[in-house]
Amino acid sequence: MTTLFRPTYNGHPVSPTLLAFDDTDSPDGMCTTYLATLLIQELRDLDLIGLPRLVRLNPNVPWKTRGNAAICLTLGRAKGSGTVCGNIRGEPVRVHGKGTPVDPHEVLERSCRVLEKVAKFECPKTNPGIVASNFRPPPSLYWGAVREVVTLRSVESALRKTGATWRKYKSGRGVIGASAAMSWRPRDRTWEVIAYRSPSKIGSKRTIDSKSVIKMDKSTKWTFNNYDYDNPHIAITPSSPCPILFGIRGDSPSELLKARTMIRGEEPDRWLLFLTNQGTEDHLVNRRIGSLRPWESARLAAKVLSEPTTIQGGHVIVRVTDGHEIDAAFYEPSRGFRDVGRALLPGDEVLLCGSVRDEPRSLNVEKIMVRKLVKDIRKVGNPVCRRCNKSMGSMGASQGYRCKRCGAKLPASKALTKEFPRAIKPGWYEPPVASRRHLHKPLRRMSRGNIDNL
Numbered sequence: 445m446t447t448l449f450r451p452t453y454n455g456h457p458v459s460p461t462l463l464a465f466d467d468t469d470s471p472d473g474m475c476t477t478y479l480a481t482l483l484i485q486e487l488r489d490l491d492l493i494g495l496p497r498l499v500r501l502n503p504n505v506p507w508k509t510r511g512n513a514a515i516c517l518t519l520g521r522a523k524g525s526g527t528v529c530g531n532i533r534g535e536p537v538r539v540h541g542k543g544t545p546v547d548p549h550e551v552l553e554r555s556c557r558v559l560e561k562v563a564k565f566e567c568p569k570t571n572p573g574i575v576a577s578n579f580r581p582p583p584s585l586y587w588g589a590v591r592e593v594v595t596l597r598s599v600e601s602a603l604r605k606t607g608a609t610w611r612k613y614k615s616g617r618g619v620i621g622a623s624a625a626m627s628w629r630p631r632d633r634t635w636e637v638i639a640y641r642s643p644s645k646i647g648s649k650r651t652i653d654s655k656s657v658i659k660m661d662k663s664t665k666w667t668f669n670n671y672d673y674d675n676p677h678i679a680i681t682p683s684s685p686c687p688i689l690f691g692i693r694g695d696s697p698s699e700l701l702k703a704r705t706m707i708r709g710e711e712p713d714r715w716l717l718f719l720t721n722q723g724t725e726d727h728l729v730n731r732r733i734g735s736l737r738p739w740e741s742a743r744l745a746a747k748v749l750s751e752p753t754t755i756q757g758g759h760v761i762v763r764v765t766d767g768h769e770i771d772a773a774f775y776e777p778s779r780g781f782r783d784v785g786r787a788l789l790p791g792d793e794v795l796l797c798g799s800v801r802d803e804p805r806s807l808n809v810e811k812i813m814v815r816k817l818v819k820d821i822r823k824v825g826n827p828v829c830r831r832c833n834k835s836m837g838s839m840g841a842s843q844g845y846r847c848k849r850c851g852a853k854l855p856a857s858k859a860l861t862k863e864f865p866r867a868i869k870p871g872w873y874e875p876p877v878a879s880r881r882h883l884h885k886p887l888r889r890m891s892r893g894n895i896d897n898l
């Protein structure tokens with residue numbers, strides 16, 4: 445039981461030195477993942493222990509810069525030559541399985557100098573934070589930041605207990621994401637290989653051969669969100685003017701390294717493989733409608749209450765209930781996904797995943813499982829009198845029918861009806877690739893047994 449003798453600090457086991465940062469980008473440039481490559485360059489006298497981690501946080505917080513991603517690097521001293529997990533300007537980046545910590549204060553000092561040169565301080569939404577520690581903070585910091593809205597004060601108080609050292613810029617809100625990335629202990633996980641552009645090309649149009657992306661998508665088994673076939677579009681390239689050339693996501697790190705070499709077009713300046721929480725659905729909490737909270741993302745079982753309506757802007761709204769009621773909204777940017785909302789009928793049973801909007805309170809549906817469909821039986825005519833063989837007259841809404849010739853009566857339930865086929869089948873439905881969020885677990889991942897049994 446050697447673990448008993450591992451040094452601890454207030455119960456936290458010592459790890460190699462963790463360096464995490466967040467909120468350095470802006471909507472019109474930089475990218476926190478790019479800073480990871482700059483820091484690896486700067487700290488190349490240290491060894492990388494385990495893959496760099498790219499951690500996505502609560503996508504509903506109103507003050508996020510872009511994708512709400514934070515990064516954690518694990519650094520120290522290792523033995524052996526490690527394995528290649530990236531390349532920066534022709535120099536391979538190597539990763540090691542284990543190593544010993546170094547001085548976190550020195551790592552923080554050196555990293556701050558790099559961050560201060562590149563962070564987009566002029567953007568009002570950019571509030572960088574950087575944390576270094578030889579102890580992994582409690583997992584609650586991750587779960588709080590991916591599912592809820594947490595305060596900087598509560599995070600700093602937790603960091604103090606783990607002996608971490610950190611620096612805040614402007615409001616310093618980035619410390620929340622940085623410490624969340626640092627405290628993430630993967631349950632489910634995926635990988636992303638990200639290739640970056642030469643500094644001279646950043647801001648110009650990206651040249652990526654879409655045929656090579658389709659070929660890569662079709663010839664790999666474990667990648668996802670590569671290409672949007674519904675609305676022909678390359679999904680591995682961002683639309684912002686950031687340093688990323690492309691990023692390929694998947695469940696097999698070795699396959700991603702091969703997939704990277706299949707993309708034709710602009711030559712990357714550098715690339716790096718990340719371990720991530722993307723596609724894990726870690727942000728979803730199981731809730732009943734009555735206990736939904738604003739800014740969170742929930743999974744809830746409900747019954748359709750009303751016929752779907754299409755409101756201005758093309759959004760589809762369906763009223764659902766589980767005792768309490770809420771409007772489930774299928775927004776226009778989800779395009780074909782709205783057809784699922786439109787096809788629902790009162791009485792259908794569904795499982796909805798989505799984000800909670802505060803005012804007016806509604807659920808923005810990001811994924812749906814149709815569990816049970818009611819029969820679509822509609823009235824097609826009045827009943828026929830058995831004696832006279834003539835169509836009977838209605839006595840008013842749900843008042844039944846009466847034969848005009850002989851006076852015979854029939855109840856309303858005897859109307860002529862017909863069962864129509866339903867436009868949807870039970871099962872899962874998701875928006876097209878381009879409208880998915882980073883934490884969205886694609887259906888392509890859900891069918892893989894090894895994922896949920898980690």
Ligand SMILES: [Zn+2]
Nearest residue numbers: 829832847850
């Ligand atoms: Zn009759």
